Amino acid sequence: MKSINRSILLKRRKIRIINNLVMQTFFLCATLFGLVILGILFYRVVSQGYPYLDWQFLQSLPSRKPENAGVYTALIGTVWLMFVVAPTSLFIGVGTALYLEEYAHKNKFTSFIQINISNLAGVPSIVFGLLGLTLFVRALSLGTSVLAAGLTMSLLILPVIIVAAQEAIRAVPQELREASFGMGATKWQTIIRVVLPAAIPGILTGGILALSRAIGETAPLVVLGLPLFLAFLPKTVFDMFTVLPMQIYNWTGRPQEEFQGLAAAGILVLLFLLILMNSIAVLIRNKFQKRY
Amino acid sequence: MNTVIANEVDNEVINTHQKWTQKNAVYQTRQLNLWYGENHALKNINLDIMENEVTSIIGPSGCGKSTYIKTLNRMIELVPSVKTSGEINYRGRNIFDKEYEVEELRTKVGMVFQKPNPFPKSIFENVAYGPKIHGIKDKKILNEIVEKSLKGAAIWDEVKNRLHQNAYGLSGGQQQRLCIARCLAIEPDIILMDEPTSALDPISTLKVEELVQELKENYSIIIVTHNMQQATRISDKTAFFLNGEIVEFDVTSNIFSNPKDQRTEAYITGRFG
Numbered sequence: 001m002k003s004i005n006r007s008i009l010l011k012r013r014k015i016r017i018i019n020n021l022v023m024q025t026f027f028l029c030a031t032l033f034g035l036v037i038l039g040i041l042f043y044r045v046v047s048q049g050y051p052y053l054d055w056q057f058l059q060s061l062p063s064r065k066p067e068n069a070g071v072y073t074a075l076i077g078t079v080w081l082m083f084v085v086a087p088t089s090l091f092i093g094v095g096t097a098l099y100l101e102e103y104a105h106k107n108k109f110t111s112f113i114q115i116n117i118s119n120l121a122g123v124p125s126i127v128f129g130l131l132g133l134t135l136f137v138r139a140l141s142l143g144t145s146v147l148a149a150g151l152t153m154s155l156l157i158l159p160v161i162i163v164a165a166q167e168a169i170r171a172v173p174q175e176l177r178e179a180s181f182g183m184g185a186t187k188w189q190t191i192i193r194v195v196l197p198a199a200i201p202g203i204l205t206g207g208i209l210a211l212s213r214a215i216g217e218t219a220p221l222v223v224l225g226l227p228l229f230l231a232f233l234p235k236t237v238f239d240m241f242t243v244l245p246m247q248i249y250n251w252t253g254r255p256q257e258e259f260q261g262l263a264a265a266g267i268l269v270l271l272f273l274l275i276l277m278n279s280i281a282v283l284i285r286n287k288f289q290k291r292y
Numbered sequence: 293m294n295t296v297i298a299n300e301v302d303n304e305v306i307n308t309h310q311k312w313t314q315k316n317a318v319y320q321t322r323q324l325n326l327w328y329g330e331n332h333a334l335k336n337i338n339l340d341i342m343e344n345e346v347t348s349i350i351g352p353s354g355c356g357k358s359t360y361i362k363t364l365n366r367m368i369e370l371v372p373s374v375k376t377s378g379e380i381n382y383r384g385r386n387i388f389d390k391e392y393e394v395e396e397l398r399t400k401v402g403m404v405f406q407k408p409n410p411f412p413k414s415i416f417e418n419v420a421y422g423p424k425i426h427g428i429k430d431k432k433i434l435n436e437i438v439e440k441s442l443k444g445a446a447i448w449d450e451v452k453n454r455l456h457q458n459a460y461g462l463s464g465g466q467q468q469r470l471c472i473a474r475c476l477a478i479e480p481d482i483i484l485m486d487e488p489t490s491a492l493d494p495i496s497t498l499k500v501e502e503l504v505q506e507l508k509e510n511y512s513i514i515i516v517t518h519n520m521q522q523a524t525r526i527s528d529k530t531a532f533f534l535n536g537e538i539v540e541f542d543v544t545s546n547i548f549s550n551p552k553d554q555r556t557e558a559y560i561t562g563r564f565g
Contacts, residue, residue, distance in 0.1 A: 106372055175409035179471070182367060183422040183478050184399035193425070194411060 045271075049264030057265055061231045062247065066258030071266050073230050074247035077146075078215060078273070080234055081243055084150025085157070085214050090207050092154070093161030097203075100162075101169040102191055121159035128156040129223030137224055144225045147237040152220050157210040164206020168199040201288030208281040212274045218245035244270045316343040318482050318512045319364060323378035326356075326363060326536075328371065333359050335536045337378070341482070346504060346513045348523040348544070351533035352564065357516045358406075360533070361484050364514065365401040366394050383481075399426065402480035406487040408467035410459035410474070415442075415451050418459050418470055422478035437477050445473035446503050465496020472503065482512040490518060501526050520560055524548050532556045 060070025096117075104110045132152025142148035172195050180190040227242050228250035234241040244266060251263035319341040326334035334356045341347050349357040362368040364380060366387060379386045387397055410418050419438045428434060438455070442448040447469040451462070459470055468488060475483060485504075489497040504513060504526050517523050523530050524544060531541040532553075540547060540556045551557040558564055 173409070175405060175407060176411060178367065178370070178403075178405060179409045179411065179474070180421070180425075181370070182365065182398060182403040182405075183425065183475070184395045184397075185425045186395055189425045193421070198412060 045264045045267050048261050049266070049268045052258075052261045052265035053268055057262075058269070062229055062250075063231075066256060066262060069251075069259075069262055071244065071247055071269055073233055074242050074244045074266070075269065076233050077230075077241040078243045080146045080237070080241055081150055081153065082211060082215070084146055084237060085153045086207075086211055088150065089154040089157050089161050089210065089214075090203075093158050093207070094165045094203060096158075096162045097165035097169055098191060098195075101166055102187060102195065117159050117162050121163065124219075125156055125217055126219040126223060128152055129220030131155065132220060132224050142238070144227070144240055145238045146234050146241050149221055149224055149226060149241070149243075150237070152224060153214040153217065156217065156220060157214050160210040160213070161207055164210065165199070165203045168202025168206065169195060171202060172198040201284055205281045205285045208277050208284070212277040212281075215243075215273060215277070216245060216270065218249055221246055222249070244273075317341065317381075318343055318383065319514075320381040321379070322381070324360075324363070324380060325377045326359060326368070327375045329373045333536050334363070337538055339531060339538060339541060341512060341514060342529070343512050344508060344510075345528040346508050346515060346526055347529045347531065348527035349514065349516045349531050349533060350518075350520055350523050350559075352559070353518075355533040356536040357533045358486055361486050361514055361516050364484055365398050365403055367398075367403065369394070399478055400481045402475035402478060402483045404468070404472050404475055404483065404485045404488045407491050408464055408471050410462070410467050410470050412458065412460060414456045415459050415462070415470060416455040419474050419477045422474060426478070441473040441477040442470075444476045444507070445469045446499065446506070447473060463496070465492050465499060468492060468496065468500060469503065472500070472507075476507075480511065482514065483507065485513065485515040487516050487518060489522065497522075520548070532559065534559070 057070045058075065059072050060068060061072055062074070063069040100110060100114065129152065132148060132155070136142045136148035136151050137144060140148075142151075176194050176198065177190055180194045185193070221243060226246050227240060228246055230240065230242045248263050248266040248270065251259045251266060254260075317340045319339070321337050321339040321341075324334055324337040325332070337360060349361065351357045359368060363376065364382075364387075368374050368376075376388065379388065381387070382397065382401070385392060411421060413421075416438055419441050420434045423434060423437050428437070439448065442451060447466060450466060451470070454461075459467065462470060468491075472483075472488075489500050492500065501522065504515065507513060515523075515527065527544045529542065530544040530547040532539045532547065532551075532555075534555055540551060540553045542552075547556060548560055551560060
């Protein structure tokens with residue numbers, strides 16, 4: 001006496017196979033949806049912006065006359081911003097991650113910090129803008145300088161960098177630490193000679209992805225009061241500056257159609273920067289594939 | 293009441309050990325207790341480790357033998373929630389002393405781990421790691437140490453032409469001998485081996501065992517092993533651990549031919565474990 005009735009199973013099998021097909025189609029549609037929308041957007045931007053995109057556009061200062069206007073100040077401003085954000089956020093972020101992973105004892109206090117770091121990653125960027133305005137622009141009277149904006153952006157991406165660095169550090173096998181400690185190495189020697197070299201690809205990948213987020217952010221900088229129109233370049237980190245997203249935001253607000261085209265061209269420049277950075281991140285990840 | 297009995301037993305153990313203390317003891321463990329949180333992992337351990345001897349520690353899984361060997365160089369402190377009581381005297385000094393720097397202890401006590409764990413660096417850099425962290429920068433001295441250590445670990449001939457290649461290109465057995473070489477490079481006084489052959493094939497195991505025999509001339513060795521034949525082949529003395537206690541500690545041949553405790557006999561004849 002068998003407890004499984006084959007003829008019932010046969011009927012059920014058809015339903016199971018149909019179910020599988022339905023779900024497969026659904027997931028395919030979900031994937032296509034995002035891709036198609038992205039494709040349409042990209043097509044629109046390219047068709048609108050491409051005619052305006054040339055060397056002159058990259059090398060011209062902003063202007064009231066669309067035919068003379070360019071992204072030079074904004075592009076250089078974005079580069080300036082990166083030079084403040086990258087070292088600040090990487091230094092503090094990796095330091096925090098190293099402390100939490102290597103030095104701190106696991107207790108309620110550190111898990112409290114851990115939860116809050118994860119929560120900070122979810123705080124809207126405009127809140128960081130308000131913080132930057134109060135702390136850096138007003139209290140420390142840095143004004144709307146490269147430094148103030150850079151520090152604000154560093155705070156914004158810090159949680160992402162910390163979490164990425166922590167994961168990279170955690171992925172270093174414990175046996176390697178033991179080998180180092182077993183020979184009488186101190187924690188710092190173990191970190192600098194064993195842990196960091198093994199974790200650096202992961203840290204850099206996470207760091208670059210976080211930086212590319214900082215490049216695209218606009219909201220906090222609007223709150224900080226960055227100028228929408230600026231016809232000179234910053235000379236030091238204490239100077240006023242503007243960035244690509246601000247310039248694009250400015251142009252999209254203009255009524256003339258030419259400025260819409262300029263905005264699209266600006267978006268293309270920004271997109272190119274982002275794709276470049278993400279490609280570097282992917283390259284680093286592939287080059288230093290895990291060897292243990 | 294219980295403690296009184298425990299103390300009597302311990303005194304007896306200590307007395308038998310006194311016969312051996314005429315030789316130089318490297319480690320003298322006295323009344324060592326260790327807890328992982330609430331879990332009492334080592335109970336009243338008393339054990340003397342002698343110079344230029346191979347002492348093997350056998351016992352079933354979870355009996356505390358790895359815990360014990362990791363306590364000897366305080367590696368166990370990497371595990372949070374570990375508490376200890378009692379003393380371990382290394383060359384007459386209690387390693388749990390607040391002034392005893394763990395870095396100093398581990399310079400004299402080398403360790404070889406269960407799984408070969410070379411660094412993802414070149415063979416040369418692996419061996420030079422220890423001397424380098426202790427501040428030796430002179431290239432000539434480093435070259436000398438690397439060659440001497442690799443020869444000492446009987447792997448020099450296999451790697452002398454590829455010193456600057458990544459250690460991950462070596463086989464498992466070679467990696468383990470490289471780890472032994474790395475450990476010799478800090479010129480330790482005693483070498484702790486935590487199941488060094490459990491991840492190796494029989495031929496590599498044989499090579500490591502032969503190596504242990506050679507190293508005995510210059511070093512004291514403590515080896516944790518699951519393999520009782522290995523203990524009989526290479527060790528002078530054997531300690532049998534069970535449930536965090538030392539059941540029996542004696543000359544290896546006595547343990548295996550004439551065990552005093554029934555539990556030891558049951559274990560070595562394969563009735564459990």
